[in-house]
Amino acid sequence: MEQVSKNDGKGLIKSVQKSLKILKYIIDANEDVALSDIQKALDYNVSTIHHLLKTLIEEGFVSQNKTTKRYYIGPEIFFTWLRGRRPENYFSRVTPILEECVEATGETTNLFIRDNGEALCITGSESPKTLRAFLRIGRRIPLPCTAAGKAFLINYTREELKNYLKDTTKDLISLEEELKISRQRGYTLEINEYEEMITAIGVPVFDRNGRVICTLSTIAPSTRVDEERIEFISNKLMDASKKISELMLGVFY
Amino acid sequence: MEQVSKNDGKGLIKSVQKSLKILKYIIDANEDVALSDIQKALDYNVSTIHHLLKTLIEEGFVSQNKTTKRYYIGPEIFFTWLRGRRPENYFSRVTPILEECVEATGETTNLFIRDNGEALCITGSESPKTLRAFLRIGRRIPLPCTAAGKAFLINYTREELKNYLKDTTKDLISLEEELKISRQRGYTLEINEYEEMITAIGVPVFDRNGRVICTLSTIAPSTRVDEERIEFISNKLMDASKKISELMLGVFY
DNA sequence: TAATCCTTTTCAGATTATGAAAATGCTTTT
DNA sequence: AAAAGCATTTTCATAATCTGAAAAGGATTA
Numbered sequence: 001m002e003q004v005s006k007n008d009g010k011g012l013i014k015s016v017q018k019s020l021k022i023l024k025y026i027i028d029a030n031e032d033v034a035l036s037d038i039q040k041a042l043d044y045n046v047s048t049i050h051h052l053l054k055t056l057i058e059e060g061f062v063s064q065n066k067t068t069k070r071y072y073i074g075p076e077i078f079f080t081w082l083r084g085r086r087p088e089n090y091f092s093r094v095t096p097i098l099e100e101c102v103e104a105t106g107e108t109t110n111l112f113i114r115d116n117g118e119a120l121c122i123t124g125s126e127s128p129k130t131l132r133a134f135l136r137i138g139r140r141i142p143l144p145c146t147a148a149g150k151a152f153l154i155n156y157t158r159e160e161l162k163n164y165l166k167d168t169t170k171d172l173i174s175l176e177e178e179l180k181i182s183r184q185r186g187y188t189l190e191i192n193e194y195e196e197m198i199t200a201i202g203v204p205v206f207d208r209n210g211r212v213i214c215t216l217s218t219i220a221p222s223t224r225v226d227e228e229r230i231e232f233i234s235n236k237l238m239d240a241s242k243k244i245s246e247l248m249l250g251v252f253y
Numbered sequence: 254m255e256q257v258s259k260n261d262g263k264g265l266i267k268s269v270q271k272s273l274k275i276l277k278y279i280i281d282a283n284e285d286v287a288l289s290d291i292q293k294a295l296d297y298n299v300s301t302i303h304h305l306l307k308t309l310i311e312e313g314f315v316s317q318n319k320t321t322k323r324y325y326i327g328p329e330i331f332f333t334w335l336r337g338r339r340p341e342n343y344f345s346r347v348t349p350i351l352e353e354c355v356e357a358t359g360e361t362t363n364l365f366i367r368d369n370g371e372a373l374c375i376t377g378s379e380s381p382k383t384l385r386a387f388l389r390i391g392r393r394i395p396l397p398c399t400a401a402g403k404a405f406l407i408n409y410t411r412e413e414l415k416n417y418l419k420d421t422t423k424d425l426i427s428l429e430e431e432l433k434i435s436r437q438r439g440y441t442l443e444i445n446e447y448e449e450m451i452t453a454i455g456v457p458v459f460d461r462n463g464r465v466i467c468t469l470s471t472i473a474p475s476t477r478v479d480e481e482r483i484e485f486i487s488n489k490l491m492d493a494s495k496k497i498s499e500l501m502l503g504v505f506y
Numbered sequence: 507t508a509a510t511c512c513t514t515t516t517c518a519g520a521t522t523a524t525g526a527a528a529a530t531g532c533t534t535t536t
Numbered sequence: 537a538a539a540a541g542c543a544t545t546t547t548c549a550t551a552a553t554c555t556g557a558a559a560a561g562g563a564t565t566a
Contacts, residue, residue: 011304012308013304014523014552015268016269024329027333036542036543045525046544047524051523055269056273059273059277076280080330138377213332248331266522267521287513298556300515304554304555
């Protein structure tokens with residue numbers, strides 16, 4: 001009678017499932033995790049967790065800090081992004097989504113990850129127009145005064161924001177207010193703020209936990225964007241963000 | 254009496270260990286793998302493999318192509334490289350090694366992954382000198398006529414080389430001969446070959462299976478490098494390569 | 507239509523993972 | 537300095553789970 005979800009446990013290996021949930025927990029954590037953290041989060045027996053962790057360590061998927069005893073992501077997945085042998089590798093999957101965006105809006109669009117308290121541009125696609133904002137992969141930009149950077153902060157609390165305001169002229173209250181508006185409409189704005197004559201629209205990309213894992217931004221000469229255009233571009237960006245999220249949720253092929 | 258290696262199986266969860274070996278096999282494969290491939294490689298019972306794969310799929314670490322039935326890397330680790338929240342994230346670990354290299358040699362040094370039959374520059378560090386080769390992260394360069402590119406081909410057979418010679422003037426025999434020499438001395442060379450007045454030295458970075466997962470190259474104005482200098486730079490590059498390999502083997506903390 | 511090959515499912519039995527509890531190690535408190 | 541507190545690690549008997557042979561299912565070829 002009761003219609004269960006497609007896989008209600010039949011044929012699945014419990015110990016493996018547990019180990020993978022532990023692995024996910026460690027991957028998603030912002031810092032090294034203690035065994036007791038895992039115990040609290042997943043409610044498995046500490047002994048079970050310990051055995052599973054030992055196995056994960058043995059195979060290189062998890063590492064342990066010898067002094068703090070805490071666990072963190074192991075080398076085996078740490079450098080997965082470097083393994084670029086396959087034709088359908090990581091960059092190849094994401095970049096076409098940005099290219100689509102550029103085709104629709106005509107403006108340069110980039111993808112940023114967070115690295116050392118800055119936003120780092122790791123891929124993108126350039127506007128075909130003669131007058132255009134340049135794509136600069138590898139460039140680092142600050143978080144609190146750029147569209148892509150602000151998108152990383154979109155869900156931040158006042159406490160967290162304080163850390164990123166040391167080197168800027170921005171004050172806490174105005175940024176907080178701005179992020180609140182951004183949160184509501186779904187995108188961040190940067191109008192002649194970080195660079196003169198440049199307007200940028202930023203959008204966060206969320207993982208399955210609703211946390212920002214990377215951001216997208218479209219940059220254009222300010223003369224080419226009015227309110228209507230911002231609306232149009234932000235919609236395209238949000239579409240792209242959804243597509244990247246979907247990729248991460250496993251909607252391949 | 255017999256001194257066994259630190260972990261001869263005690264306390265390790267066998268099913269988890271098997272599942273992780275399967276996962277590694279899939280991560281390392283050049284193409285989608287069949288269940289029978291895994292069976293041949295690891296010699297587990299097909300039923301066991303199937304159950305483990307089902308669990309890996311359920312948790313998102315492996316995906317399956319519905320039409321070919323073949324297995325490939327799942328979303329859960331697919332986008333691990335995008336998760337840049339942690340302070341010690343992926344780029345932050347590698348880039349300092351390149352910076353060290355630049356400090357020693359004074360020349361621009363970059364890291365490349367393979368992407369779509371080209372070498373893609375994903376990070377690097379720039380020479381501090383006034384006359385310098387520019388770092389261009391995001392730039393794509395061909396495999397058979399650049400130092401970084403040739404480093405990817407260093408262990409290639411004649412058959413594999415043929416695929417990469419379609420668009421170039423290079424002939425098979427001379428490239429094969431050049432790679433043979435490169436293999437022996439440990440680095441590749443590109444002297445005024447892809448760009449005029451530019452000399453580059455390339456070095457592969459190996460994974461635990463001895464396969465090239467990324468390459469490093471130092472580029473400099475040709476006027477600044479003689480044989481002795483090439484020797485010096487290549488040594489520094491090989492040191493950096495070893496360090497990155499070690500990172501991947503889990504020698505953290 | 508039969509044969510071949512590969513994937514998927516079944517199920518009973520045997521191995522293996524589990525969890526309570528104890529031990530160990532480290533830090534804080536008295 | 538001793539003891540309490542807290543977290544990780546180990547132990548071990550037993551219950552639960554994984555394993556693997558075999559069969560079924562599905563797709564392609566002869």
